[in-house]
Amino acid sequence: MIILLYLAILVLGLSALCAIFTKDLLVSVVALGVNSLIVSALFFLMHAPDVAITEAAIGAGLSTAIYVFAIRHTKRQEEK
Amino acid sequence: MKKTEFITGSFIALTLVVLLGIFFFQALFQPSYEGKVMPVDNVNLKNRVSLHYVLKNVNNASKYLAMHGMRYFNNRSSVPSQTITYGKSKNLEEGSANEVTSIVVNYRGFDTLGEVTVLFISIIGITMLIGGVVEKKWIKPSLIVRTGSKFLFPFILLFGVYIFIHGHLTPGGGFPGGAVIASGFLLLLLGLENYRFNTKASKVIESLAGLTFVCIGLIGLFTKNSFLANFIPTGTVGLLYSAGMVSLIYVVIGIKVGAELSTGVAELKEGNKND
Numbered sequence: 620m621i622i623l624l625y626l627a628i629l630v631l632g633l634s635a636l637c638a639i640f641t642k643d644l645l646v647s648v649v650a651l652g653v654n655s656l657i658v659s660a661l662f663f664l665m666h667a668p669d670v671a672i673t674e675a676a677i678g679a680g681l682s683t684a685i686y687v688f689a690i691r692h693t694k695r696q697e698e699k
Numbered sequence: 700m701k702k703t704e705f706i707t708g709s710f711i712a713l714t715l716v717v718l719l720g721i722f723f724f725q726a727l728f729q730p731s732y733e734g735k736v737m738p739v740d741n742v743n744l745k746n747r748v749s750l751h752y753v754l755k756n757v758n759n760a761s762k763y764l765a766m767h768g769m770r771y772f773n774n775r776s777s778v779p780s781q782t783i784t785y786g787k788s789k790n791l792e793e794g795s796a797n798e799v800t801s802i803v804v805n806y807r808g809f810d811t812l813g814e815v816t817v818l819f820i821s822i823i824g825i826t827m828l829i830g831g832v833v834e835k836k837w838i839k840p841s842l843i844v845r846t847g848s849k850f851l852f853p854f855i856l857l858f859g860v861y862i863f864i865h866g867h868l869t870p871g872g873g874f875p876g877g878a879v880i881a882s883g884f885l886l887l888l889l890g891l892e893n894y895r896f897n898t899k900a901s902k903v904i905e906s907l908a909g910l911t912f913v914c915i916g917l918i919g920l921f922t923k924n925s926f927l928a929n930f931i932p933t934g935t936v937g938l939l940y941s942a943g944m945v946s947l948i949y950v951v952i953g954i955k956v957g958a959e960l961s962t963g964v965a966e967l968k969e970g971n972k973n974d
Binding site for chain 2: 668669671672673676677680681684685688689
């Protein structure tokens with residue numbers, strides 16, 4: 620259980636660093652979604668299922684879609 | 700804006716702030732406890748755990764607190780309370796089996812009304828900024844995506860409704876249920892290229908749901924002398940028809956949040972007029 624938690628926290632940190640340091644915005648948004656998914660799994664493992672459901676639906680689902688819609692309205696670097 | 704309007708507006712806001720501050724500080728230093736804010740000093744923070752919320756014993760505890768004053772903090776185990784058995788205990792002070800729900804909707808229902816209002820205002824902002832919209836061209840989704848989204852949408856909707864109807868029994872509630880419903884509509888928006896989300900109908904549904912929430916609160920005000928007080932008898936703990944108005948309010952919140960979030964996503968998908 621403890622090893623699982625440490626592994627999850629490791630992936631959490633990696634995905635957060637990836638979201639900050641990549642040049643491509645889409646990759647960054649997908650990394651944020653992965654981050655939210657792992658956070659919701661951590662909430663569930665630590666016996667907070669209420670928060671886990673909300674985080675999975677809003678953090679991993681809706682906000683990722685909203686970021687992608689926002690990026691769609693900007694222009695890519697190469698096209699300029 | 701005219702300058703006089705600005706000055707009068709800021710004057711009114713300042714007076715309100717000063718009045719609220721006076722009210723708050725006066726309540727802080729009142730000698731009696733009942734119905735007032737607790738004094739900041741001489742409260743041991745270790746004693747302020749939510750034991751009575753978990754035992755659904757808050758009314759008894761506050762009566763005891765009003766009678767005995769500071770002695771409450773020394774022997775709280777003498778506050779009368781009863782053991783709660785799942786499926787057997789009847790007519791408790793708060794009948795929902797999920798403790799998070801009992802705090803969020805019943806004991807702190809006014810805060811939930813505030814949260815719903817914040818969401819409402821943010822969706823109004825989104826609709827004002829990027830409403831009424833020209834549709835961009837999308838790449839046509841493949842057959843698998845179209846069929847899959849059509850097939851999965853009713854099940855996702857059903858799951859969302861299940862989450863908020865069983866909010867007082869199992870983990871979940873109005874906000875997660877509404878978010879799940881909104882993600883179902885998001886699937887339809889992404890999967891079907893001709894699908895138009897009816898934003899007008901969703902706004903009407905959302906406003907009606909918010910009005911129902913306030914009306915339930917007002918019924919509590921007129922029957923039990925307190926806004927959002929529970930006026931329906933709380934049945935047996937753990938049954939579907941229990942917990943009084945908590946389940947009613949969660950149905951309303953679920954419909955409202957689902958309509959709001961799907962409106963926001965639909966408006967954001969279609970984009971800006973100035974593009």
